[in-house]
Amino acid sequence: AQSVSQHNHHVILSEAASLELGCNYSYGGTVNLFWYVQYPGQHLQLLLKYFSGDPLVKGIKGFEAEFIKSKFSFNLRKPSVQWSDTAEYFCAVTSDNTGGFKTIFGAGTRLFVKA
Amino acid sequence: EAQVTQNPRYLITVTGKKLTVTCSQNMNHEYMSWYRQDPGLGLRQIYYSMNVEVTDKGDVPEGYKVSRKEKRNFPLILESPSPNQTSLYFCASGPFGGQKEKLFFGSGTQLSVL
Numbered sequence: 001a002q003s004v005s006q007h008n009h010h011v012i013l014s015e016a017a018s019l020e021l022g023c024n025y026s027y028g029g030t031v032n033l034f035w036y037v038q039y040p041g042q043h044l045q046l047l048l049k050y051f052s053g054d055p056l057v058k059g060i061k062g063f064e065a066e067f068i069k070s071k072f073s074f075n076l077r078k079p080s081v082q083w084s085d086t087a088e089y090f091c092a093v094t095s096d097n098t099g100g101f102k103t104i105f106g107a108g109t110r111l112f113v114k115a
Numbered sequence: 116e117a118q119v120t121q122n123p124r125y126l127i128t129v130t131g132k133k134l135t136v137t138c139s140q141n142m143n144h145e146y147m148s149w150y151r152q153d154p155g156l157g158l159r160q161i162y163y164s165m166n167v168e169v170t171d172k173g174d175v176p177e178g179y180k181v182s183r184k185e186k187r188n189f190p191l192i193l194e195s196p197s198p199n200q201t202s203l204y205f206c207a208s209g210p211f212g213g214q215k216e217k218l219f220f221g222s223g224t225q226l227s228v229l
Contacts, residue, residue: 006157034217043205043223044158044205044207044218044220046218090158103148103160104160105158105159107155107157108157
């Protein structure tokens with residue numbers, strides 16, 4: 001069965017620290033990969049997405065992610081976090097080959113940035 | 116403004132009392148979906164709809180019903196709610212065939228079943 005794994009459930013960083021959140025998926029076909037962010041009390045918003053081309057994608061607010069096909073990974077990075085990045089981050093996968101439109105989400109990573 | 120509107124934002128009910136959570140989108144999207152969010156489990160899909168009168172089960176459909184009589188609306192129905200359905204619910208929509216496109220999410224409905 002398809003699944004998405006996010007390795008860290010909680011991450012605490014100080015401002016200006018670098019961030020890397022891990023995401024691995026299990027699916028052998030063509031995939032489309034997303035990172036969503038959920039700020040406290042708000043709904044999910046798209047940070048960035050990848051479906052083809054340059055495996056290093058840049059999103060909003062200085063975030064980027066790298067697709068490594070051989071590792072089935074799509075890790076999210078930011079060189080220097082800010083207090084306003086405190087949020088929950090979700091990795092998600094869709095597939096061109098599923099019979100229907102299924103977006104599979106990881107369990108999420110809660111990031112807390114100390115001022 | 117493009118948006119997905121869910122109502123209500125908060126709902127407290129008792130076991131067995133039927134309830135409906137409404138979801139409406141103004142983007143003419145074919146695809147709509149319901150998710151529940153639980154700590155440590157992320158978002159799990161309950162039901163989705165590819166178009167009017169076309170619905171299908173997601174990963175956790177037990178205890179829920181949906182209908183898609185109009186393109187813009189996709190209500191979630193709990194015929195006989197139970198405490199294990201206490202959760203945060205999100206409705207989402209997206210364009211048809213839009214596996215490469217982002218989902219638009221509603222603001223969520225926090226449901227407590229006593």
